[in-house]
Amino acid sequence: MRSIVLTTALLAxxxxxxxxxxxxxxxxxxxxxxxxxxxxxxxxxxxVGTVISKSNDKK
Incomplete structure (x- = not known):
């Protein structure tokens, strides 16, 4: 289960x-x-999408 969550997080x-x-x-x-x-x-x-967007918007 842990590897599935990690894979999902990396793909996302x-x-x-x-x-x-x-x-x-x-x-x-x-x-x-x-x-x-x-x-x-x-x-x-x-x-993850929200975090990425917030970090990209600060640049």
Whole structure:
């Protein structure tokens, strides 16, 4: 289970940069996470997408 969550987080991190705003990045991360690990993966992916977006916006 731990490896699935880690894989989901890494995949979501890579895909979370896709998009132009917070909502698009969170949705992309959530979709990737959902495909890999179901509802838990969707939550992790959405969180990663939001964090990536906030860090990109500060630059």
């Amino acid at each position: 991190l890579g895909l979370a940069a896709c998009g132009h705003n917070v909502e698009q990045r969170a949705a992309t991360g959530a979709a990737a996470g959902l495909v890999i690990a179901g509802p838990l993966g969707a939550a992790v992916g959405a969180g």
